[in-house]
Amino acid sequence: MPLFSSTIPYLKISLNGDIRSYFKNLVLANGECENGNTSNALMTKILLDYDIQRYNFHDWARNVLGTKELENAHCSRNIKNLNRSPTVNQLAESFSDISEKYHSLISDFLSEIYGEISTYQSPPSFRFHYIGLGCSIFHSDRDFGVEQGRMNVWVPLTDVWGSNSLWIESEEGAGDYAPVSMHLGQALIFDGVNIGHGSKINTTSASRISFDFRFEPGPGPATPTSY
Numbered sequence: 001m002p003l004f005s006s007t008i009p010y011l012k013i014s015l016n017g018d019i020r021s022y023f024k025n026l027v028l029a030n031g032e033c034e035n036g037n038t039s040n041a042l043m044t045k046i047l048l049d050y051d052i053q054r055y056n057f058h059d060w061a062r063n064v065l066g067t068k069e070l071e072n073a074h075c076s077r078n079i080k081n082l083n084r085s086p087t088v089n090q091l092a093e094s095f096s097d098i099s100e101k102y103h104s105l106i107s108d109f110l111s112e113i114y115g116e117i118s119t120y121q122s123p124p125s126f127r128f129h130y131i132g133l134g135c136s137i138f139h140s141d142r143d144f145g146v147e148q149g150r151m152n153v154w155v156p157l158t159d160v161w162g163s164n165s166l167w168i169e170s171e172e173g174a175g176d177y178a179p180v181s182m183h184l185g186q187a188l189i190f191d192g193v194n195i196g197h198g199s200k201i202n203t204t205s206a207s208r209i210s211f212d213f214r215f216e217p218g219p220g221p222a223t224p225t226s227y
C-alpha cells in the first residue's frame, strides 16, 4: 500500500502563482535561508508539482509502450525485452514526440526557480524498474566524474514508494538512505552529484518507469546537451 508521506523534509512548490516568492517563503519558513540568500536552499531537495495534462509524459509513455498501466510493465515480455537500458529503449526512440513538452517543463519550472539555466541534458535517461529487479547501484554522481554545480531532476511516471522508488540520503554523507514517496505529477530536484542515491530490488506490487536528467544553473540561454 503506497504511503505518500516522505521521510525527507522537502520543499514543495507548484506552478500556481509567483513561484519565486512562494519558494522563498517556503525556504524562509524552513529556516534554511538567512538574509534572503537562497543559494544553499537551492541545493537542497525540492519536490515539484506539475500538471500531468499539460506535461503529458505519462499518457505519452503509455501510448509508446502500448500499455494502459505503466505499473504493470513487468507483465509484458515485449516491454521488458525492448526496454532494458536508460538510453536504448522505446521511450528514448520516441522522445522527439514529447521533446517540446520536455523543454517547456525546464523553462517553465527550472528557469523560474533557478533564474537562468546554462545547460541541461536532452534527451533524459529513461529507467525501467521492474518488479523483482534492481535499477541502479548506490552512488553519488561525483563518483562518476560529474562536475560540481549540476543538479538532478527525477520524474517518475508512476506513483513510487518503498523499493520501487529512488532511495536517497538526507544529506551528503549521512548514509541514512530512505525511499522517496511521490505521486504521478511530481518531480524531485536534488544534488545528485554529492547526495548518495540508488535503488533496491523492487519487491512492491508495481513496476516503476521514470526519467531523469541533469542541468546546470548559470548564464543562459539554456542549451540542451548530451551530458
Ligand SMILES: [Fe+2]
Residues within 6 Å of the ligand: 139, 140, 141, 192, 197
Ligand atoms: Fe546518479
